[in-house]
Amino acid sequence: KLKAYNQKKIEESGIDTLVSSCAECFRTFARDYELEGVKVMHTTEYLLEQGFDMDLKADEGTTVTYHDPCRLGRQMGITEEPRELLGxxxxxxxxxxxxxxxxxxxxxxxxxxSCNENARALRVNRMEEVIETGADTMLTSCPKCVTHLECLKFEGDERYEGIEILDVVTFLAQQVEAKKAQVEADVRVGVEA
Structure with missing residues (x-):
């Protein structure tokens, strides 16, 4: 029922592209819905297709690793797009x-x-790989992965406390905001001079 309702609403909206930042939602709309005339894209695909190039600059020495969500990587074959954006x-x-x-x-x-013992073991194994990279930040493209891995940080293991876990688009937005702040600061300096 929900699928039929959503499909009807999407088709009635008149959109030609549906963009999702959630790997599971993206996979569901792309594979399980029959959206005639509507292109379904993940945010990372969309940004690249739109020519995302904002001349961004992170803090010196920013080291990240990227966790490929199951639905996005294995099921939809989208693995290079997030890396291309980070590049x-x-x-x-x-x-x-x-x-x-x-x-x-x-x-x-x-x-x-559920978050049973098996789920917890997988989560710990993944975070161990993050630690092995030496990265300060783990990026992904799945809000559920972010939530599940963040939860581990609050369970008391100090090894995970210093690792920031973010959606890749959130990370890019932070860089855009930093650039905007720098431009505004430069303008103020120029006005004051």
């Missing part, structure tokens, strides 16, 4: 985990059904 940000060093791309390990969230 456009100056000062960002991307350090790959041992298992990445279509071979990435699951974070253990399994459709948010």
């Amino acid at each position: 456009q940000v100056e000062n960002v060093e991307l350090v790959e985990m041992e298992h990445h791309g279509e071979d990435a390990m699951c974070c253990g969230v399994s459709s948010m059904m």
